[in-house]
Amino acid sequence: MADEPKHIVSSFEADLKKLRDMIANMGGLVERAVADASSALVNHDPELASRVIENDSRINTEQHNVEQFAVRLLALRQPVADDLRQVIQALKVVNDLERVGDYAANIAKRSIVINQVASNFPLAGLGQMARLVQQNLQASIDTVGESDPQKAIAVWRADQMVDDLYNTIFRELITYMMEDARNITACTHLMFIAKNLERIGDHTTNIAELTYYAITGENLPDFRPKGDVTSTYVHTTTN
Amino acid sequence: MADEPKHIVSSFEADLKKLRDMIANMGGLVERAVADASSALVNHDPELASRVIENDSRINTEQHNVEQFAVRLLALRQPVADDLRQVIQALKVVNDLERVGDYAANIAKRSIVINQVASNFPLAGLGQMARLVQQNLQASIDTVGESDPQKAIAVWRADQMVDDLYNTIFRELITYMMEDARNITACTHLMFIAKNLERIGDHTTNIAELTYYAITGENLPDFRPKGDVTSTYVHTTTN
Structure with missing residues (x-):
């Protein structure tokens, strides 16, 4: 790009900025x-839940717009090195964001059922x-387009607390189901809601990993150990 | 590309073929x-399950290799139009395949627990x-690099049967839990296994959508209605 007139380079900078703005907007x-x-x-607000479900199509449209713009950038600007990495990062980040939107819509759907079948159920843990998931998500979206790899690493590590909470909630829900069969329908939905939040946490760490890659050109040194241990959970009781 | 010497064009064709071969291999x-x-x-084969869990890192490595190769192609060959779409499709397909690998590993993990706590549980539905999920997955991977959009549409539609089966299995598992609290731990894992299979079905339709886009340059005409209705499931009983 060194031989190109300056206004072409600046204009690519402007395109990259637009790309970051589109991601921030979708985020x-x-x-x-x-x-x-x-x-x-x-x-227990089913009207708000319905709005979340309706608005999910806007998120999908935004993803589509970012992808179209990024692919046009690749075709017209043919970026290399750092610039190419930023465009690839954009394509992948919006993929993660779209999935987070799906999980939010699914939580909203299930919240409507919870409201019908268990409006007095304790939901403090969730x-x-x-x-916590919202805090980490916001922090990870903020890292996109920033240049501090340490910040990306901090977000990436923060997911451990989400996993710890998930494990605790999972155990509690199993116990509620054991105690009273009438809790089973509600607890099943709450279990999937907790799982959705845990998955949002995973996508949050993905975004932080993508930022780290975009800044440094390298993947994070080691994979963060998965903190969700519920896949091997066996309920034991002394009753 | 029209003015370039033929051997350059042929060599890009060779690169695209290599990309397709890498995807087929990962698939x-x-x-x-x-x-x-x-x-x-x-x-009930925990040794086989352990091998699936161990092998998941190979799948992740393959994804990484395809990504590296695709990004190098973008940087060095700077493809446009159809060629660019094929490289973008590759990047997205391997993302879906990697997730399918994660779901398989999670099913394997949970199968080990099922073997411990419920080795006689009826698993015919699952x-x-x-x-069915395996058939569709194979068909969708086969469409990558092919040029028949109708085939992609057929794979995309076939997921409805997977969703129908998922809904049936979900209802059955709730019933088992209601009948006997000792079934709860096993049924919870089986429910997440069924959900994992349903999600593999979703990634299968994603791959078919990506093939359709790579061939036609257009998205599929309308979104396939989501067949998973369990998010709003309320158990009713006359007992």
Whole structure:
């Protein structure tokens, strides 16, 4: 690119900035979806839940727009090195964001059922998990387009607390189901809601990994150990 | 590209072929992982399950290799139009395949627990669902690099049967849990296994959509309605 006239290079910078702005905009919609879905669950607000479900198509449209723009950038600007990495990162980040939107919509759907079948069920643990997930999601979206790899690493590590909370909630829900069969339908939905939040946490770490890669050109040194241990959970009781 | 010497064009064709071969190779590993995880579950074979879990890192490595190769292609060959779409498709397909590998590993993990806590549990429905998912996955991987959009549409539609089976299995598992609290741990794992298979079905339709896009340059005309209705399931009983 060194031999090209300056206005061409600047214009590519402008394109990259537009790409980052589009991601920030989509990220804002996704953060809002997660916050609203969590609020709809904890505050038993089926109308808010319905809005989250309706708005999911806007998130999908945004993903499509970012992809179209990124592919056009690749075709017209033919970026290399750092610039190419930034465009590839954009394509992958919006893929993660779209999935987070899907999980938020699924939480919203299930929250409507919870409201019908178990409007008095204790939801404090899930509320706490949801707040933590939202914080990490926002921090990870903020790292996109920034140049501090340490910040990306910090976000990446913060997911461990989400996993720990998930494990605790999973065990509690199994216990509730054991205690009273009438809890089973609600607890099944709550279990999938917890799993959705845990998956949102995984996508959050993915975004942080992608930022790290975009900045440094390298993958994170080792894979973060998966903190979800519920796949091998066996309930034991002394009763 | 029209003015370039023929050997350059041919060499890019060779690169695209290599890319397709790499995807086919990774696809083979992923198909094998799903088949082995299902077999480990249905035939109570924890050793096979352990191999699936161990082999997941090979799938991740393959994804990484395809990505590296695709990004190098973008940087060095700077493809446009159809060629660019094929490289973008490759990047996205391997993302789906990697996720399918993760789901297979998770099924394998849970199958080990099922073997410990419920070795006599009826698994015929899950076995049937797993076979259908494997068939569709193989068909969708076969469409990559082919030029028949109708074939991609057929694969895309076939997922409806997977969703129908998932809904049936979900209802059955809730009933088992209601009948006897000692079934709860096993049924919870079986529910997540069924969900994993359903998600593999979703990634299968994604791959078919990506093939359709790579061939035609257009997205599929309308979104396939999601056949998973369990998010709004409420158990009702006359007992």
